[in-house]
Amino acid sequence: xxxxxxxxxxxxxxxxxxxxxxxxxxxxxxxxxxxxxxxxxxxxxxxxxxxxxxxxxxxxxxxxxxxxxxxxxxxxxxxxxxxxxxxxxxxxxxxxxxxxxxxxxxxxxxxxxxxxxxxxxxxxxxxxxxxxxxxxxxxxxxxxxxxxxxxxxxxxxxxxxxxxxxxxxxxxxxxxxxxxxxxxxxxxxxxxxxxxxxxxxxxxxxxxxxxxxxxxxxxxxxxxxxxxxxxxxxxxxxxxxxxxxxxxxxxxxxxxxxxxxxxxxxxxxxxxxxxxxxxxxxxxxxxxxxxxxxxxxxxxxxxxxxxxxxxxxxxxxxxxxxxxxxxxxxxxxxxxxxxxxxxxxxxxxxxxxxxxxxxxxxxxxxxxxxxxxxxxxxxxxxxxxxxxxxxxxxxxxxxxxxxxxxxxxxxxxxxxxxxxxxxxxxxxxxxxxxxxxxxxxxxxxxxxxxxxxxxxxxxxxxxxxxxxxxxxxxxxxxxxxxxxxxxxxxxxxxxxxxxxxxxxxxxxxxxxxxxxxxxxxxxxxxxxxxxxxxxxxxxxxxxxxxxxxxxxxxxxxxxxxxxxxxxxxxxxxxxxxxxxxxxxxxxxxxxxxxxxxxxxxxxxxxxxxxxxxxxxxxxxxxxxxxxxxxxxxxxxxxxxxxxxxxxxxxxxxxxxxxxxxxxxxxxxxxxxxxxxxxxxxxxxxxxxxxxxxxxxxxxxxxxxxxxxxxxxxxxxxxxxxxxxxxxxxxxxxxxxxxxxxxxxxxxxxxx
Ligand code: GLC
Numbered sequence: 131x132x133x134x135x136x137x138x139x140x141x142x143x144x145x146x147x148x149x150x151x152x153x154x155x156x157x158x159x160x161x162x163x164x165x166x167x168x169x170x171x172x173x174x175x176x177x178x179x180x181x182x183x184x185x186x187x188x189x190x191x192x193x194x195x196x197x198x199x200x201x202x203x204x205x206x207x208x209x210x211x212x213x214x215x216x217x218x219x220x221x222x223x224x225x226x227x228x229x230x231x232x233x234x235x236x237x238x239x240x241x242x243x244x245x246x247x248x249x250x251x252x253x254x255x256x257x258x259x260x261x262x263x264x265x266x267x268x269x270x271x272x273x274x275x276x277x278x279x280x281x282x283x284x285x286x287x288x289x290x291x292x293x294x295x296x297x298x299x300x301x302x303x304x305x306x307x308x309x310x311x312x313x314x315x316x317x318x319x320x321x322x323x324x325x326x327x328x329x330x331x332x333x334x335x336x337x338x339x340x341x342x343x344x345x346x347x348x349x350x351x352x353x354x355x356x357x358x359x360x361x362x363x364x365x366x367x368x369x370x371x372x373x374x375x376x377x378x379x380x381x382x383x384x385x386x387x388x389x390x391x392x393x394x395x396x397x398x399x400x401x402x403x404x405x406x407x408x409x410x411x412x413x414x415x416x417x418x419x420x421x422x423x424x425x426x427x428x429x430x431x432x433x434x435x436x437x438x439x440x441x442x443x444x445x446x447x448x449x450x451x452x453x454x455x456x457x458x459x460x461x462x463x464x465x466x467x468x469x470x471x472x473x474x475x476x477x478x479x480x481x482x483x484x485x486x487x488x489x490x491x492x493x494x495x496x497x498x499x500x501x502x503x504x505x506x507x508x509x510x511x512x513x514x515x516x517x518x519x520x521x522x523x524x525x526x527x528x529x530x531x532x533x534x535x536x537x538x539x540x541x542x543x544x545x546x547x548x549x550x551x552x553x554x555x556x557x558x559x560x561x562x563x564x565x566x567x568x569x570x571x572x573x574x575x576x577x578x579x580x581x582x583x584x585x586x587x588x589x590x591x592x593x594x595x596x597x598x599x600x601x602x603x604x605x606x607x608x609x610x611x612x613x614x615x616x617x618x619x620x621x622x623x624x625x626x627x628x629x630x631x632x633x634x635x636x637x638x639x640x641x642x643x644x645x646x647x648x649x650x651x652x653x654x655x656x657x658x659x660x661x662x663x664x665x666x667x668x669x670x671x672x673x674x675x676x677x678x679x680x681x682x683x684x685x686x687x688x689x690x691x692x693x694x695x696x697x698x699x700x701x702x703x704x705x706x707x708x709x710x711x712x713x714x715x716x717x718x719x720x721x722x723x724x725x726x727x728x729x730x731x732x733x734x735x736x737x738x739x740x741x742x743x744x745x746x747x748x749x750x751x752x753x754x755x756x757x758x759x760x761x762x763x764x765x766x767x768x769x770x771x772x773x774x775x776x777x778x779x780x781x782x783x784x785x786x787x788x789x790x791x792x793x794x795x796x797x798x799x800x801x802x803x804x805x806x807x808x809x810x811x812x813x814x815x816x817x818x819x820x821x822x823x824x825x826x827x828x829x830x831x832x833x834x835x836x837x838x839x840x841x842x843x844x845x846x847x848x849x850x851x852x853x854x855x856x857x858x859x860x861x862x863x864x865x866x867x868x869x870x871x872x873x874x875x876x877x878x879x880x881x
Pocket of ligand 1: 204266313392393514603
């Protein structure tokens with residue numbers, strides 16, 4: 131019997147190993163036989179119909195053959211309300227109120243893969259409740275510019291942190307049966323001239339910094355679709371960029387899914403067809419009839435169309451369509467998602483400074499909350515990323531609920547709110563709390579009212595920052611100054627009552643040179659989602675210890691940041707932009723030749739990334755420029771002790787362990803960070819680089835052994851001579867600590 135059993139078992143194991151797809155991307159090819167059979171039944175017209183939009187948020191299936199349309203949904207932190215079929219205007223539905231999750235930079239401030247995964251599951255579930263197959267997210271571009279309009283939407287200035295969160299967000303969404311469309315591929319780091327700017331970047335920087343978040347989500351996470359960005363990279367639009375879409379994405383990373391252009395980001399028929407685009411969103415002037423015409427002339431072949439359709443159908447087959455009688459029959463926002471949003475919000479809040487004033491003391495019985503950012507909702511705005519939330523707890527609501535009857539909480543607006551560029555006519559009656567310009571000085575009446583309230587309070591909580599019209603898709607900030615006279619106000623409040631906490635409600639960094647000396651405590655509160663006010667109150671009152679860490683550097687002043695210090699931005703980013711033009715009705719009516727002539731006449735904006743891989747803290751550390759607050763900075767209500775580091779190289783990993791002790795009186799999370807310094811290297815490196823991190827919960831008085839590891843693959847550099855990844859052997863110094871500027875233990879290893 132034995133003689134038969136063993137060989138049979140071996141055959142079964144071998145057979146399984148040969149047939150079972152082995153990588154996340156390979157899984158997408160599991161249905162290829164059936165897909166090829168379907169393609170063989172399709173007419174050319176049916177195939178080409180799949181290559182472009184059907185409605186503003188869908189692309190066609192093949193009804194005759196039972197292939198469902200593909201439905202897309204914005205945005206990265208909440209399923210956007212239903213739009214009308216041919217545009218973004220609200221469809222006026224009622225069940226499409228969604229959970230508003232903390233925005234990208236807030237999620238990144240948790241430094242938690244576990245929370246990124248849960249976040250993704252919440253998004254994936256709510257997408258399916260809406261009948262959506264693909265979420266247009268996560269948005270994972272590196273935050274190169276502090277002024278970047280979408281810095282709040284993105285994750286971090288660091289590729290390792292961004293890549294880890296992009297990977298787990300992707301896993302979470304796709305484990306719920308929804309596809310991600312990770313965006314914007316690639317090097318989409320400014321909104322100025324975003325539709326035509328040509329980014330000039332060296333290969334090493336491209337690989338080691340800007341592609342990393344996409345690489346992990348696609349190779350390890352199996353991201354099923356990718357959205358090429360609006361801009362050009364080294365001369366070619368991303369939506370027809372051979373190097374990005376065919377050589378790297380498909381050739382090196384083995385991507386088997388589909389690419390979906392950004393809305394209005396397709397630029398030609400042949401470019402798109404030959405260099406890697408699958409679906410034109412929106413419109414069919416490139417990937418519609420012109421494809422059929424090109425086949426007729428022999429410029430294209432039907433096999434080229436078949437390959438595009440095959441890649442699209444792989445995603446369609448991987449995502450079970452939501453039955454029409456199930457979709458949109460329940461409220462989109464679900465309690466489980468709301469709970470996830472609150473957990474993320476609680477762990478995103480960053481305590482930047484605290485001279486003992488937080489948590490709020492028991493003797494505080496009168497709190498003055500000053501600043502419109504305590505009451506403004508932050509769910510909408512930001513174009514594609516806006517969310518119609520089922521509810522949103524503002525900071526003032528959260529504080530009042532937590533304070534209860536025993537503490538008096540008063541409020542004053544303190545400053546005017548700048549509503550951003552007004553698209554339509556000004557209202558008949560101007561809103562007295564709206565500013566006409568972002569740099570409008572403090573309003574004397576509002577200031578006097580706020581100071582009077584502050585003077586009689588036990589504690590002042592000042593809410594400053596920006597808003598979703600100041601930081602938004604479509605435009606970059608001109609600077610990072612606090613708007614509308616907030617600096618004057620916070621100084622006056624501090625003069626009146628030094629028991630003052632400043633809370634910043636913003637997505638990107640702001641200039642704190644004036645606010646910092648006038649604030650014994652400073653909290654970065656983010657755009658923190660549906661439960662943001664509840665989470666903030668729990669931190670301020672000490673129910674939980676703050677545990678967020680900055681995912682980007684707060685420069686003392688904008689000019690200290692690399693792209694500004696080198697004059698690379700704004701640089702020559704001036705003149706018209708194709709992106710704004712292409713939606714103009716007169717331009718849309720133009721013939722392709724007329725439109726091309728218009729495009730050819732446009733100035734050619736360029737962004738030259740001469741800072742290379744010295745992005746964020748890599749620049750500040752190497753140039754020895756002191757920031758206001760460093761990458762990875764974030765205080766707690768307890769003190770953590772680090773002790774007993776051990777480090778070794780085992781197999782293909784560097785392994786580090788140490789003891790972490792919570793010396794405080796309450797449970798708290800610590801995000802431990804492991805940086806690497808190269809010693810006596812023959813290769814140019816930044817001063818140090820983050821290579822591993824871990825969020826750890828520790829009970830009061832408890833000591834926990836913490837282990838981290840760095841895959842040797844993450845220590846490679848892109849060798850521009852061999853045009854390949856290369857691992858330089860030599861001595862490494864490992865720096866372990868609580869922030870990039872708060873390193874507690876070191877060790878050295880040789881790889
Ligand atoms: C926008 C954005 C993109 C969004 C798309 C659809 O212009 O760049 O992130 O998903 O169009 O709204």
